[in-house]
Amino acid sequence: MDSLASVLQFLAAFLDALVDADVLLLAECSLDLEGHLVEIDRITDSIYDSVNNGVYRAGFAESQTAYDEAVTDVFDALDHWDEVLADQRYLAGDRLTLPDVRLFPTLIRFDECYHTTFKCNRQYLHQYDNLWPYLRDLYQTPGFEETVRMEHIKDDGYYQGEITPIGPGLDYDQPHDRDQLSSPDETTARPS
Template sequence: MTTAQFEKETSKRGEWVRQANRFTERITADGSSGWRAEPGRYRLVVCLACPWAHRSIIVRGLLGLTDAISLAVVDPIRDEKGWRFTLDEGGRDPVLGIEYLSQAYLRTDPDFSGRVTVPCIVDVESGKVVTNDYPRITLDLSTEWREFHKPGAPDLYPEARRAEIDEVVEPIFRNVNNGVYRCGFASSQEAYDEAFTALFGELDRLSERLSGQRYLVGDTITEADIRLFTTLVRFDAVYHGHFKCNRHKLTELPVLWAYARDLYQTPGFGETVDFDHIKRHYYATHDAINPTRIVPQGPDLSGWDEPHGRERVGQ
């Protein structure tokens, strides 16, 4: 985040306020939204460093939608023009034919002047953004794309559990997923202290909840676990130091550390984590809080493959 973007999204009392999602149309099974779920029609654009995009990568893979929805990966370093397709030959996405994701945003809304965000889903034929509504994207992949799920795909948003999942993820979003950003981008001591207290208070509550059950809701992995995982897996690598979330490291919170390793070692999770992209993005992009753009060598990440013992919890 550039200094100008940082200042634009900071309130008068020093609180960081997340930009609202600009494109919120939905892709539905019956096409009643104007966008029908059809294999090959859409391209999911992500950054491997972004926790919000990471959710969609995990869900897409777990549900077996990799052939139905193609994937575009942007460079982890975002410049003044936004997300770039420099990882592709010629610096251009081979399907959408664009160099910057901002081109798809402006094709959709020529007057768009906000921050270009990932994940987003782009209609391949028109080149327009259908949605960058990251909370809804993963839920719709679970519910509206069901016809194209692989045999035996997990039900990540089971109907009987949806109310409980929604209730659990609301404070996780407010205090943890978004909470680490509220710590990192706070521009007053008061705003930082408030976000810091809420973050670790929530992590304490989650530790207590997970001390007696393997997953957040029920006895299988759900959307709630995926949403928490993408923040936890970045915690020690970037949030602890870069965002000043330093009461404890994840590795110093026994329950959450074991829980995070359990998910990391589950097929569909660990192989989607790119710590190089994660560290380079946060430390080399947020010049408002790291003007030197030096990327630290640590922490030691070898512990992610250590036994977690979570299979015995709740039995």
Template sequence: MADQTAEEHRGYVQPGGEFNRDTHYIPDRITKDARTPEHGPQDVPLWPVEPGRYRLVAAKACPWANRAIIVRNLLGLEDVISWGAPGPTHDERSWTFDLDPDGKDPVLGIHFLKDAYEKRFPGYPRGITVPAIVEVSSGKVVTNDFPWITHDLSTEWREFHREGAPDLWPDDLRAEMDEVNDRVFRDVNNGVYRCGFAGTQRAYERGYDRLFAALDWLEDRLATRRYLVGDRLTESDIRLFTTLARFDAVYHGHFKCNRQKLIEFPNLWAYARDLYQTPGIGETIDFDQIKAHYYVVHKDINPTGIIPKGPDTSGWLEPHGRESLG
């Protein structure tokens, strides 16, 4: 597998051919008054919640970063935490700000996200990933631990949420969310990568079978409920959505996840359209950037760099009929 240290799927292929994701991230947390959080890693460096202090660097092309953009939108934190948007393509060095004038982030003043990592950790040895939160004044990366970035935006920044913002981590649903999130991450979010970067036929088929078993489970689960957990939108839905939004455009062909398309799952397809049409979510999806990222950056899979014209994305705006479920 080619050197892909900068990419959002960072990982390696094990001797048996199975793709293994590197899940070692910068573990720092941003919490209210830098307090010890109730959930998740606690014995880590803590930073205080402070409006204007931090910049979220998150590329629309990346599913893990797309989550953070959506959560920031839904919670109304646009004026509290600024957003820097790298372009969809990059080389092995880093995500770059090629969508901005002169290819430089207008707030951080850097061309490469790697600069923020190196400023805090000279010679940073792991992948330069998005989403990342950077302290504006110092230009140093704070964290790139994507599951806890969005969790803490929901739970630690509450006093700055817009009025009426959804509670994406309700206490009464947390145990069920953890259970659902675990399978969605293992077999769907990461499952598509396990197919796409498999090093052997056997490893690919194992990943493929697990992926579609999980999608069948989700299809059944969503037959009688509008959302994944409870009767309201939660982060569990956002975590699944960013994979579904990329499924037909990228994963079906590029990653060989081709038993069927998303549009051929009646419940999952209607559910995905329901979320896409929710204010704060659909506008974060840029299919051109998504396709450019996967088909151009993954040279080991698509050495020609040709970006497919399809699929037709107009169906995302068709009525979904999910209102009847609650």
């Protein structure tokens, strides 16, 4: 197994045989799209470098230059993916894939924590035309919402167990209409 994607493909195939596909998020993901795995790996690596790790590079920067570079990487990537998501439902096309699963934790934490705590404050995620509905689409996909504990995100992100921030109080269940970007047989989310 050469990569995380290969490991997750193996795991998804193994678990799919044991668990109902409606219950298991990995079984719903197209982790094994033949001919697309190189592109999926490229997107996964790009998202990790610029967004997943980028927010931490910004938050723990020890110089203005390091912070500026990290924040620029984060928002250049978010701007790019916002444009891509104008024309397709998911990062790699019409199917939920590993890059979507990998990006979700950072996006769900962004406005709630990273914007303020890690000083990634050029723009809120909910101000993006396509990333915000995309995040709600993922959140409403079976298996995603169950992984979110907003009080833990806020407590851990702000490093203060006694006081949990109230805001921003975003509604991740509001309709997103992103299912219109996929063909009917490609949808995996609950109706919006």
